[in-house]
Amino acid sequence: MTNPISLHGGATLTINGFPVTVSQGSTILDALNAASVETPRLCFLEGLTPVNACRLCVVELEGARTLVPACSRRAEQGMVVLTDSVRVKHARKLVLELLLSSVDLSLLTADIARWIEFYGADLERFGKKAARAETNHDACRAGSHEALKPGEIGSVATPVKIDNDLFVRDYSKCILCYRCVEACGADAQNTFAIAVAGRGFEARISTEFVIPLNESACVFCGNCIGVCPTGALMPKSEFDMREVGNWCEEKQAVTRTVCPYCGVGCNLELTVQDDRIVKASSPRDHDITNGNLCIKGRFGWEYVNSTPERRGSGEKE
Amino acid sequence: MPPAEAYGVASFYALINLQSPCRRTVHVCDDIACRTRGADAICNDLEEQFGAEGVRREDSATAWHRSPCLGLCERGTAVFCETAGSEPVTIADAASQNLVHLLLHPEIPVPRRAESTFPGEQLGTSLPLLSRAAMPPTPGIDAYRFAGGYLALRRALQIGPEGVLAELTASRLTGRGGAGFPTWMKWKAVAEAVGNPRYVVCNGDESEPGTFKDRILMELDPFAVIEAMTIAGFATSAEHGFIYIRAEYPEAAEAIELAIKQSRSHGMLGSDILNHDLNFDIEVRRGAGAYICGEETALLNSIEGKRGEPRTKPPFPVQHGLFGRPTVINSVETLLNVLPILMYGGDTFAESARGGVTGSRLFCLSGCVSMPGIYEAQPGATLRELIDRAGGTPDNTPIHSVLVGGAAGSFVRGDEMDIELTPEGARSAGISIGSGVIMVFDETIDMANIVKRIARFFRDESCGQCVPCRVGTVRVEELIERFFKPGADRDAEIALFNDLALAMKDASICGLGQTATIAIASTFSRLRMNSATIT
Numbered sequence: 001m002t003n004p005i006s007l008h009g010g011a012t013l014t015i016n017g018f019p020v021t022v023s024q025g026s027t028i029l030d031a032l033n034a035a036s037v038e039t040p041r042l043c044f045l046e047g048l049t050p051v052n053a054c055r056l057c058v059v060e061l062e063g064a065r066t067l068v069p070a071c072s073r074r075a076e077q078g079m080v081v082l083t084d085s086v087r088v089k090h091a092r093k094l095v096l097e098l099l100l101s102s103v104d105l106s107l108l109t110a111d112i113a114r115w116i117e118f119y120g121a122d123l124e125r126f127g128k129k130a131a132r133a134e135t136n137h138d139a140c141r142a143g144s145h146e147a148l149k150p151g152e153i154g155s156v157a158t159p160v161k162i163d164n165d166l167f168v169r170d171y172s173k174c175i176l177c178y179r180c181v182e183a184c185g186a187d188a189q190n191t192f193a194i195a196v197a198g199r200g201f202e203a204r205i206s207t208e209f210v211i212p213l214n215e216s217a218c219v220f221c222g223n224c225i226g227v228c229p230t231g232a233l234m235p236k237s238e239f240d241m242r243e244v245g246n247w248c249e250e251k252q253a254v255t256r257t258v259c260p261y262c263g264v265g266c267n268l269e270l271t272v273q274d275d276r277i278v279k280a281s282s283p284r285d286h287d288i289t290n291g292n293l294c295i296k297g298r299f300g301w302e303y304v305n306s307t308p309e310r311r312g313s314g315e316k317e
Numbered sequence: 318m319p320p321a322e323a324y325g326v327a328s329f330y331a332l333i334n335l336q337s338p339c340r341r342t343v344h345v346c347d348d349i350a351c352r353t354r355g356a357d358a359i360c361n362d363l364e365e366q367f368g369a370e371g372v373r374r375e376d377s378a379t380a381w382h383r384s385p386c387l388g389l390c391e392r393g394t395a396v397f398c399e400t401a402g403s404e405p406v407t408i409a410d411a412a413s414q415n416l417v418h419l420l421l422h423p424e425i426p427v428p429r430r431a432e433s434t435f436p437g438e439q440l441g442t443s444l445p446l447l448s449r450a451a452m453p454p455t456p457g458i459d460a461y462r463f464a465g466g467y468l469a470l471r472r473a474l475q476i477g478p479e480g481v482l483a484e485l486t487a488s489r490l491t492g493r494g495g496a497g498f499p500t501w502m503k504w505k506a507v508a509e510a511v512g513n514p515r516y517v518v519c520n521g522d523e524s525e526p527g528t529f530k531d532r533i534l535m536e537l538d539p540f541a542v543i544e545a546m547t548i549a550g551f552a553t554s555a556e557h558g559f560i561y562i563r564a565e566y567p568e569a570a571e572a573i574e575l576a577i578k579q580s581r582s583h584g585m586l587g588s589d590i591l592n593h594d595l596n597f598d599i600e601v602r603r604g605a606g607a608y609i610c611g612e613e614t615a616l617l618n619s620i621e622g623k624r625g626e627p628r629t630k631p632p633f634p635v636q637h638g639l640f641g642r643p644t645v646i647n648s649v650e651t652l653l654n655v656l657p658i659l660m661y662g663g664d665t666f667a668e669s670a671r672g673g674v675t676g677s678r679l680f681c682l683s684g685c686v687s688m689p690g691i692y693e694a695q696p697g698a699t700l701r702e703l704i705d706r707a708g709g710t711p712d713n714t715p716i717h718s719v720l721v722g723g724a725a726g727s728f729v730r731g732d733e734m735d736i737e738l739t740p741e742g743a744r745s746a747g748i749s750i751g752s753g754v755i756m757v758f759d760e761t762i763d764m765a766n767i768v769k770r771i772a773r774f775f776r777d778e779s780c781g782q783c784v785p786c787r788v789g790t791v792r793v794e795e796l797i798e799r800f801f802k803p804g805a806d807r808d809a810e811i812a813l814f815n816d817l818a819l820a821m822k823d824a825s826i827c828g829l830g831q832t833a834t835i836a837i838a839s840t841f842s843r844l845r846m847n848s849a850t851i852t
Contacts, residue, residue: 052629053783055824066831067823072629087823091785094820098788125813126792143331143606143777144371144382148798154791176781195325196624196781199607201791203781206328208320209335217319 013079028059028070028081037083040092040115042099042229043177044071047290048187051178056095056115060085067091089119096121101129102155102201104172107231127153137171138210140202154201160239163212166220166299168239171204173232180205180224180233188292193218222298226281226291235299238279248273256283259297264288266297277301318622329624329780331606332399332564339373341423343416344384344397344565348526348774349720349767350683350756351386351393357766359394362413367420379420385608385774386526386724387565390683390756391690397565398427405567406430430568433533436690436707444693445657445677446650450537456572458579461540467585469659473548474593481552482508485655487663489675494520494611494648495725495751496828497674497740500655503645506635507553510643515555517546517597518620518639518646521562521569522604522611525723526774527754530679530691531649535562535569538653539576543599545652547590548659549645550597558599559639561616564606574601608778612827613646615780626782627827650679650753671696672739678753680738682707685714685759694738701734703755714759718844722751724771725832727839748839765801768840772797775833786830789821793834811841 009024013031020035027050032039043054052069061068062080067087082088096116099105100123105112116123128151137158148154161169178196185192193216197206207216225233234242241247252273259266267286271279280301284291327333334342345363347356363381364370373380389395392409396416399405400423408415409430419427435451444451449464458466473481485501492498507515519542523531535542546558562570577599580586588596602620604610610619614628617639638644654676658666667675674696680703683689687708694703700719710716716731721738727748729736736746743750758764772794781787793814800810818834825831840846 051782052826055783055785055826058824066825069629074631087819090816091820091824094789094816095784095824098784098792098820101792102788126795141331141336141371141382142329142333143385145777148795153795175784176787192319193321195319195321197321197325197328198781199329199331200777200779200781201787203787206321206324208324216321 011075011077011079013075013077013081015081016083022075026075028061028068028073028075028079029057031075031081032059032070032083039070039083040096040111040119041071042112042175043179045179045227045229045284047284048179048182048227051182053176053178054095054099056092058088058091058095059083060088093119093121097123097125099175101126101153103175103230104155104157104170105175105230107173109229127151129153129155129157137198137202137204138206140198142199142202145200145202156201156204158204162236162239164214164220165236166295167222167225167233167235169205169213170232170234170239173230174205175230175232176203176205177229179227179229183223183227183292184218188290189219189221189223191217191219191221194224220295220299221293222295223292225298226284226293235279241273241278247278252278259293261294261296261300266293268293268297270301276305326622326624329607330604333605337373338378338401339380339399339423340378340401341420342379342399343381343420344387344399345381345411345416346385346387346389346393346395346397347383347770348386349724349770350390350527351395352767352770353684353756353758353762354393356394359411359413359416363416363420366413366417374420377421377423379423381416381420384565385778386524386528388523388529388532388563390527390529390681393683400427404571405564407565407568433536433568434690435533436688436692439693446534446653446679447691447693449541450534456575458540458576458583458585465660466540467544467591469656470544470548470551471591472659473551474591474595478508478552478554481548481659484658484663485552488654488658488666489663489670490651490654490658490666491674491740492648493650493654493678493753495525495722495749500647500651503635503647504549504552506633507555507643507645510636512642513554514557514640515553515643516639516645517549517553517555517558518613518617518634518644519546519558519560519652520611520613520616520646520648521560521566521573522616523566523649523752524563524608524611525725525752525754526771527681527683527720527723527756528752529681529683530753532566532569533691534649534653534679535566536572539569539572540580541653541656542573542649543576543580543586545655546599547586547595547597548655549647549652551595553643553645555645556596556598558597559602559620560599561602561604561610561620563604563610565604570601570603577601607780608774609780609827609829612829615827616646617644624780626780627829629826669696672737672741673744674739680753680755682755682757684720684757685710685716685762686757687711696739697742698738699734699742700729700736700738700755703738704734704757707755707757710757710759714761717758717760717762717764719758720754720756720836722749723754723756724774724836725828726751726754727835728844729839730843733843747843764840764844764846768837768846769794769797769801771836775829779829779833783824783826783830785821785823786825786827786833789817789825789830790833792817793821793837797837814838814841 041057050072058067060082387395396408610625615625776790
């Protein structure tokens with residue numbers, strides 16, 4: 001290292017052989033971003049406390065016995081980090097394979113699809129996933145599990161929870177990234193309606209005693225939907241359109257506007273298909289909302305679709 | 318606490334019942350040590366004569382479950398029995414008829430099991446760790462004082478906190494829980510930390526299958542645990558201690574609670590202990606059925622009333638421990654070593670150095686041995702010596718293999734008995750001593766059955782936080798099931814296993830996921846369990 005002590009309390013690391021300097025308090029992931037090294041990650045989201053649970057962002061750190069998570073590990077002066085070693089690639093590939101073998105990732109983002117290809121993940125490495133099972137994970141007792149069915153491999157498949165008109169919870173798509181729990185809790189909403197329940201492979205996101213959302217503390221802000229990386233949490237409007245095959249991203253446009261309800265001025269991103277609003281969200285890079293909304297902003301747009309003119313045009317059709 | 322979080326915590330622990338309450342619940346250990354002593358037959362009997370596992374029988378309002386290791390391996394088959402309205406108890410050498418009777422008649426009280434004992438040869442000897450515990454049981458603080466109790470604490474008060482740290486440093490004591498970290502480094506870091514409060518935590522959550530030494534120490538020598546924790550508090554300026562005892566050890570918890578009460582009334586806990594400026598008190602915290610809580614950061618979360626999910630390290634507990642404060646956390650056996658170190662000096666303690674360790678340590682002999690129990694041995698003892706002390710296998714059946722270090726340890730072959738049980742000896746043999754488990758399997762044992770149980774153990778005990786362990790342990794269990802089926806492509810399964818094991822070892826958050834494949838891997842590599850040997 002030509003720069004053993006960096007200025008301003010920051011840290012200079014060597015990443016894949018090249019020096020990178022980051023400010024104090026940065027993580028290895030910040031350094032990787034600064035060095036333009038793409039790092040796959042699923043549980044990490046800017047603005048939420050890193051839980052380093054998915055282990056997709058692991059890197060090799062010289063002197064460390066195991067790989068370390070880039071998202072939460074603080075960058076320290078002199079760290080030597082590898083992101084393309086055999087060990088890193090192996091671990092990332094296996095993490096992808098383990099997730100794909102157990103979770104429904106059919107709503108893959110382009111990112112995940114690219115990582116799967118890059119790391120050469122084999123989707124059926126461990127055998128064929130069971131067809132959508134009707135396992136009731138909510139009833140599992142910690143420390144025990146149902147006997148294996150011959151020829152099947154375990155998956156988290158479970159019936160979709162539809163217990164209200166605003167959003168659905170399809171935990172067959174849940175990778176337990178903890179983002180929804182954090183967004184519902186101290187990182188954003190401070191409502192604490194959901195938590196991780198159960199243990200091990202039977203761990204799941206749940207309300208107390210699995211009560212329906214409308215009986216729980218849930219205020220239907222939908223900020224959990226905003227942070228869900230796999231589509232496990234989804235507005236009912238989108239879910240219903242997908243069910244009948246009407247959800248068509250090619251026909252959609254996203255328009256940024258300001259929420260009309262109160263004086264805060266939250267930014268809204270309205271997804272519009274066939275001239276109708278089909279979904280509302282908020283940009284995470286907006287400094288007022290940080291991606292968060294309330295029930296009105298997120299779900300209270302149906303009236304726009306049913307103004308007199310629209311009703312009129314609807315009747316003509 | 319929000320209800321959803323409370324539910325999240327409660328549903329994490331196996332012994333917190335969230336379904337209809339039972340008048341009595343019987344947990345039968347069907348883990349590997351008890352499997353060598355007839356646990357499978359007992360479970361079959363219960364299924365036939367009482368009903369299916371985990372199903373509450375309406376007439377008696379009782380149920381039974383299979384349980385992971387209950388730490389009563391020297392007297393298995395072990396049973397943990399909860400009865401509504403009374404304290405839970407454990408049952409040693411359980412028999413099917415007795416269990417069925419207890420399940421059908423929850424109104425009948427369960428008799429208290431006999432005290433833990435030692436294999437005879439160690440009685441009345443001057444072993445550094447077991448001398449007091451091996452005396453005939455005369456409970457109470459006076460008996461403890463008579464047996465040399467508080468000499469170490471008095472010495473500590475004479476030489477001051479720096480003196481204690483100097484003795485500990487000279488002793489080169491390392492942790493006995495499994496990781497073998499130098500104890501003085503933890504104590505020194507907390508002693509030098511800034512700000513109060515700070516904490517001393519005793520890890521009494523011993524749950525590694527085949528380990529039962531800490532249970533016996535807590536049951537038979539509870540005042541020593543308290544004295545050692547008090548010394549730790551003195552050395553690190555901590556005024557508050559917690560001792561975390563697994564739920565499956567009700568007798569140990571009772572002994573410790575009683576000893577704490579007596580210590581308080583005799584001024585040995587509380588303020589101005591021994592008329593010195595020393596304030597220290599201890600609270601007991603009970604586990605609720607979770608192996609993972611033996612991992613130190615999971616244990617800290619559990620004390621805080623959270624799910625027992627391990628934290629990411631760094632930061633380490635000495636910097637950011639219980640309630641975010643500097644914390645010393647040591648296992649029961651580690652703490653007990655502090656007493657001889659202070660009584661006889663750290664240099665004297667270190668004279669026993671051999672193979673990278675100082676001081677005697679306790680080994681838990683179980684499985685196919687004539688006299689199972691805990692054995693204290695000086696550094697350098699070999700596997701053969703320990704097994705010989707335990708009387709060898711019954712009827713001198715040839716030893717097939719020995720599991721060293723517990724479910725997170727390794728199997729060695731019956732012809733590898735010369736391994737020296739020191740860190741270096743173990744390392745050169747490619748194994749680790751872990752928590753001191755020596756579980757012997759003779760040629761009558763169905764090893765496939767044992768390996769399957771180990772795979773199930775880790776699947777059931779994974780906390781579920783990280784993907785490699787949460788899903789990996791499931792895939793390993795499935796793989797092992799397939800492996801033992803006729804017509805399996807065993808070489809392909811071993812290749813897949815090795816890929817899984819590498820990722821779990823490298824990318825899991827904590828020691829559970831990192832070590833969950835080691836014992837199984839050793840059955841492939843050392844026991845050569847592969848296509849050629851399985852028919």
